Amino acid sequence: MVSSTGGRSGGHDDAALDEIELAGELMIAATSSTGDRLPTERIDEVLLDRPEPGRTDASRSAAWDS
Numbered sequence: 001m002v003s004s005t006g007g008r009s010g011g012h013d014d015a016a017l018d019e020i021e022l023a024g025e026l027m028i029a030a031t032s033s034t035g036d037r038l039p040t041e042r043i044d045e046v047l048l049d050r051p052e053p054g055r056t057d058a059s060r061s062a063a064w065d066s
Contacts, residue, residue, distance in 0.1 A: 022047065 029046045030038045 025046050026038070026043065029042055033039070033042065
């Protein structure tokens with residue numbers, strides 16, 4: 001997923017949109033989970049696997065596959 005912060009300016013708006021993006025990524029992970037709860041390890045993966053500025057989806061996918 002591409003970070004929603006690219007090309008925006010506006011402090012609080014940026015933070016709110018980033019939180020919405022994170023919540024969406026967690027919801028996607030939760031719907032793909034087979035258990036009743038999303039394991040803590042998977043939550044950490046979702047939250048910590050955030051793209052760095054200038055990092056492309058291709059490099060992110062490569063990092064995930066390794």
